[in-house]
Amino acid sequence: MIGQTVRQILKSLPDHVILEAAAKTRTADEVQTAIDAGIKIIGYNYVQEAERIFEIIGNQAQWHSIGHLQKNKVKRAVNLFDMIETVDSLKLAELIDQNCREIGKIMPVLIEVNSGEESNKTGVLPTEVEPLVEKISRLKNIKISGLMTMGPFSADPEDSRPSFKVTKQIFDFLNKSAILNVEMKYLSMGMSNSYKTAIEEGANIIRLGTILFGERRKR
């Protein structure tokens, strides 16, 4: 089932769109099946869970951090992940930078935008993205490579469209600004119920869980 779904969705996507599997709560077997069907990026919300699955799967895929990263997990996160999609403060960026310097790594990161301006959400507010990007761009062991956003939780993908539009506008603006050491390459937005809308609005990474693996198990 998982393999068939992954292949079907991969076939339906435009060439420039990368399908990332959001794998929280899934078993190593399920993740392996997705990889065998063509998934190249695995996204995890928790470092510990990612480490456990990584032990089994290893470097068959790229590993992305897509959850809110706790500061005391940064050291382990930079060891494991190939990209951190959820940078939303200078403090967190500095910690990533420091820990990467110690192991001689340059970490590609995305800036997480709180595009719906929801008070209970992680991410930086749209107006604060550029000043934050400027500051982070000076850190040597971080490479800003694009933006990520969640958008509102809603069954109706149209509710997410304004958030996707705002994030794309910032993406284009930063692209034109051509800040040194900043590359606007990836725009990560869209989940199972909203990925088609996200692609229409310019996403080139979509993060899918439920539609690939089925309903999530309770932890």
Ligand SMILES: *Cc1c(COP(=O)(O)O)cnc(C)c1O
């Ligand atoms: C769980 C999760 C997804 C995928 O959500 P689905 O609705 O299951 O497709 C995408 N992005 C993040 C950050 C997530 O935590």
